[in-house]
Amino acid sequence: MKKYFKKLLLVIIVFLLAISTTACGLPGLSSAQGGNDTIRITALTTTESQIVANIVSQLIEHETHYKTSIVNNLGSAPMQHQALYRHNADIQAAAYDGGELTANLGMPAIKNSKKANDTVRYEVKKRWDQTYLPTYGFSDNYAFMVKPEEAKKYNLKDISDLKKVEDKYSLGVASEWVNAPGVGYKEFEKAYGLSFPKMRAMNIGLVYSALQTGRMNVVLGYSTDGRIDSYHLKLLKDNRHFFPPYNCGMLINNYVLREHPDLKPILRRLVGRIGMHTIRHMNYEVDDELLEPSTVAHQFLVKNNYFRDKK
Amino acid sequence: MSKLSIWQQFIYYYQHNGAYVLQQFDRTFLISIYGVLFAAIIGIPVGIFIARNSHLGDFVVEIANFIQTIPSLALLSIVMIGLGLGVNTVIVTVTLYSLLPIIKNTYTGMRSVDKNVIDSGKGMGMTNLQLLYMVRLPLSMSVIIAGLKNALVIAIGITSIGSFVGAGGLGDIIIRGTNATNGGALILAGAVPTALMAIVADIILNFAEKWIVPKGLRE
Numbered sequence: 001m002k003k004y005f006k007k008l009l010l011v012i013i014v015f016l017l018a019i020s021t022t023a024c025g026l027p028g029l030s031s032a033q034g035g036n037d038t039i040r041i042t043a044l045t046t047t048e049s050q051i052v053a054n055i056v057s058q059l060i061e062h063e064t065h066y067k068t069s070i071v072n073n074l075g076s077a078p079m080q081h082q083a084l085y086r087h088n089a090d091i092q093a094a095a096y097d098g099g100e101l102t103a104n105l106g107m108p109a110i111k112n113s114k115k116a117n118d119t120v121r122y123e124v125k126k127r128w129d130q131t132y133l134p135t136y137g138f139s140d141n142y143a144f145m146v147k148p149e150e151a152k153k154y155n156l157k158d159i160s161d162l163k164k165v166e167d168k169y170s171l172g173v174a175s176e177w178v179n180a181p182g183v184g185y186k187e188f189e190k191a192y193g194l195s196f197p198k199m200r201a202m203n204i205g206l207v208y209s210a211l212q213t214g215r216m217n218v219v220l221g222y223s224t225d226g227r228i229d230s231y232h233l234k235l236l237k238d239n240r241h242f243f244p245p246y247n248c249g250m251l252i253n254n255y256v257l258r259e260h261p262d263l264k265p266i267l268r269r270l271v272g273r274i275g276m277h278t279i280r281h282m283n284y285e286v287d288d289e290l291l292e293p294s295t296v297a298h299q300f301l302v303k304n305n306y307f308r309d310k311k
Numbered sequence: 312m313s314k315l316s317i318w319q320q321f322i323y324y325y326q327h328n329g330a331y332v333l334q335q336f337d338r339t340f341l342i343s344i345y346g347v348l349f350a351a352i353i354g355i356p357v358g359i360f361i362a363r364n365s366h367l368g369d370f371v372v373e374i375a376n377f378i379q380t381i382p383s384l385a386l387l388s389i390v391m392i393g394l395g396l397g398v399n400t401v402i403v404t405v406t407l408y409s410l411l412p413i414i415k416n417t418y419t420g421m422r423s424v425d426k427n428v429i430d431s432g433k434g435m436g437m438t439n440l441q442l443l444y445m446v447r448l449p450l451s452m453s454v455i456i457a458g459l460k461n462a463l464v465i466a467i468g469i470t471s472i473g474s475f476v477g478a479g480g481l482g483d484i485i486i487r488g489t490n491a492t493n494g495g496a497l498i499l500a501g502a503v504p505t506a507l508m509a510i511v512a513d514i515i516l517n518f519a520e521k522w523i524v525p526k527g528l529r530e
Contacts, residue, residue, distance in 0.1 A: 040397075042477070045490050071396050071477030073486050083477075088395040205491075287491060290320055292328040292484075 038067045039256065039263070040089040042080045045073050047286045047293065048140065048224055048248075048279060053093035054297035055270065056250065062306055063266050077103045084253055085128060091267075095132065095251035096140060098244040100124070102182075109182055113139075113245040129254045133267065135247040136274040142177065142243045143223040144236040147211060151234040158239035162194055162218065170198035172207045172216035183243060191242045208233070226284020229277065269307040320496035321503075328500075332484070336504050339480035342398060342473065343466040343508075346405025347413075350462060354410050355455065358417025359443070368418055375411035383408070383469050391476050401473030408469055409462035416458025420451025449525045456520040460513055467509045471501075481505050 039060055043053035050072065057068040071089050074080050077096070081104040083089040097120045101107050105123050110116040117135065124130040144159050151157075154165055162169065178185045178201050189195050202210065207219040208227040221228070223235065250267060257264050282300060285291045301307075315323065325332065361368040378386070387404050394400045424447050432446045448455075474482030481501045488497030521529065 045486065047487075047491075050487075069397070070479065072479055072483055073474050073477060074396075083396055086395060088397065288493075290324045290327065290496065292331045294331050295328050 037065070038069055039091060039260075040069050040071055041091045041093050042071045042074055042083050042089045043093055044077075044080065045075065046094075047283050049094035050293040051279070051282050051286060051296055052136065052248070052274070054294045055274075055300060056091060056093045056267070058294070058297055058301055059266060059270065059306060060263070062301070064260075064262060066260065066263075084130065084251065087253065087255075090253050090256040092251040094248050095120075096246040096248050097132075097135075098246040100132075100251075101244075109244040111241045111244050113247060116245055117247055117249075124251065125254075131252045131254055131257060131264075133250040133252065134271045135249045136270055136279075137272045138224055138274055138276045138279045139245055139247040140222055140224045141238070141246050142183070142220055143238070144218060144220055145211065145228065145233040146218045146236065147214075148232055148234045150217065151236075156234070156236060158237045159194075159242070160192055160239055161236070162192075165217070166194050166196055169196065169217040170200065170215075171196040172200050172202055172210045172219040174204035174207065174220060175201040176204070177201075177220060188242060191240055224276065224279050224283055226280050226282070226287055229280045230284055230288070273304070273307060317495045317499065321499050324496055324500045332481075332500070332504065335479065335481050335483060336508070338478075339467065339470050339482070339505065340508060342401055342470045342478065342480060343405060343463060343512075346402045346466050346470070347409050347459065347462050349402065349406040350409030350413050351459060353406070354413030354458075355417050358414045358455075359421060359447075361414075362418050362421030365422070372411075372415055372418065375414050378407050379411045383472050384475070387469075387472060387476055396477040398473075398478045400476050401470060401478040404473070405466045405469050408465055412458040412461040412465070413455075416454050416461070417451070420454030420458075421447055423454070424450045449528065452524050453520055453528075456516060456523065460516045463512045463516065464509045467505060467512065471505055 039057075041053050041057050043049045050070075053070050053072075057070055060066055060068050071083060074083065077099045080089075080092050080095075081100075084092055097116045098109060100120045101116060102109050105120070105127070107119070107123070110119060117132075121132040124132050144162070146156055154161070156162065156165075173185070177183075185199070200216065204221065207216070207221045208225060208231060210216040211219045211233065212227075212231045218236075227233070228235065250270070252267065278300075282296045285296050286293055357371060361371050381389075383404070386407060387400065390400050390403050390407075394403060428446060428450065429442060432442050437445065470478070470480055471482035471485060474480055474486050481504055484501030485498055485505075488494035488499075488501060491497055
């Protein structure tokens with residue numbers, strides 16, 4: 001019995017030592033601090049960024065021999081920036097040009113879509129040696145939306161058309177938008193000469209159903225939300241270009257591209273391939289159909305054969 | 312989807328994301344196990360050492376106690392400053408938290424071994440090392456394993472919070488549930504396996520305890 005016990009102890013000690021010597025890359029865990037062949041991708045807490053991060057991650061794993069790990073649930077754009085800046089991560093899957101400009105580059109918002117995109121590309125390259133790929137093909141802006149039958153009834157096409165109905169319409173908005181610096185409600189009133197006596201601030205997730213059930217007549221939501229398509233909501237055109245663009249693209253630390261030159265053509269395959277309706281549909285599947293972002297990403301890539309046609 | 316009850320949604324979720332949940336379950340489990348293993352590597356020798364140098368005992372236990380009082384999210388952030396985002400940060404945090412139950416139980420177990428038994432061991436001409444692994448360790452094994460059990464259950468809880476620094480695991484599903492508009496089913500989908508893991512880990516260690524404690528001591 002005692003001899004047996006001695007052996008057991010020996011086995012335990014050897015096992016522990018074996019594990020402790022491999023401490024930098026623990027078996028079974030793709031570590032965010034891990035080896036050379038692990039590409040680390042950041043994602044926010046938002047559904048959209050998690051879907052995009054999973055698409056990027058699965059594309060890399062499927063088309064190359066590299067491993068990937070997703071650094072998930074980062075709280076904000078500055079936090080993602082810090083992760084890339086400190087080389088805790090290699091790729092920021094969803095970088096919105098409007099957000100990068102104001103939050104990370106510390107520059108004033110630019111309302112011209114192309115100019116904003118080009119400025120971000122130039123600045124991140126100069127300041128942080130990063131590559132900002134052209135957009136996936138969708139842009140996550142604030143957008144005013146109404147029910148289609150209401151739009152027809154009052155002939156609403158642009159935001160300025162709301163002038164006709166501002167007194168009787170109730171407006172539902174995200175509470176964080178009301179006081180947003182530069183693009184908040186006050187500035188909006190000034191830019192469009194509109195004022196809604198019946199305005200309610202609420203959680204952004206609630207505005208779509210508030211509109212659908214008729215509790216609100218017009219709401220401000222995100223343009224990529226899945227419920228826009230499923231409720232057939234009508235988006236009003238920002239005819240005075242009040243809201244700055246938030247085109248979504250991929251941000252990559254250049255050292256990764258230098259170390260792994262085969263990566264760039266693969267990542268470029270996604271440029272222009274995720275349109276507005278596609279991302280809305282995927283957002284819908286995650287938010288309302290209880291599918292995981294990774295499941296949705298897998299279906300998307302398989303359906304498009306990992307974009308192999310585009311070289 | 313909103314027509315289904317929360318439990319129907321819960322089942323639907325598993326039917327469609329089974330592979331993903333399994334992957335995250337695996338991840339959470341590994342992170343917790345690694346954390347506790349490292350704590351055991353450090354904690355058990357330290358416990359044995361301070362049991363023999365009892366003037367150090369209070370001091371070391373006090374330090375471990377101090378670590379335990381730091382809220383888990385705060386400790387996670389402190390470790391993150393040094394190690395950055397990712398899995399290793401969580402493993403280190405889990406290790407730090409697991410130190411107290413392991414050190415304390417090893418210390419207590421060692422100290423509570425009957426003096427007369429040790430004396431008779433000495434009388435038989437045992438060396439210090441023989442006394443340790445033939446007398447002291449077997450006699451205190453059940454107390455040490457109780458400490459490991461305690462540590463593992465704490466570790467599984469902390470690993471869920473580790474999703475905030477990008478470590479992944481079942482916590483990811485819970486956080487997604489808290490962000491979604493109708494996330495009740497998602498929160499359950501993450502929380503139920505986490506709780507299950509803690510219970511199963513406890514049961515497995517109970518068996519391990521029965522198996523590892525010498526026959527003469529089993530009662």
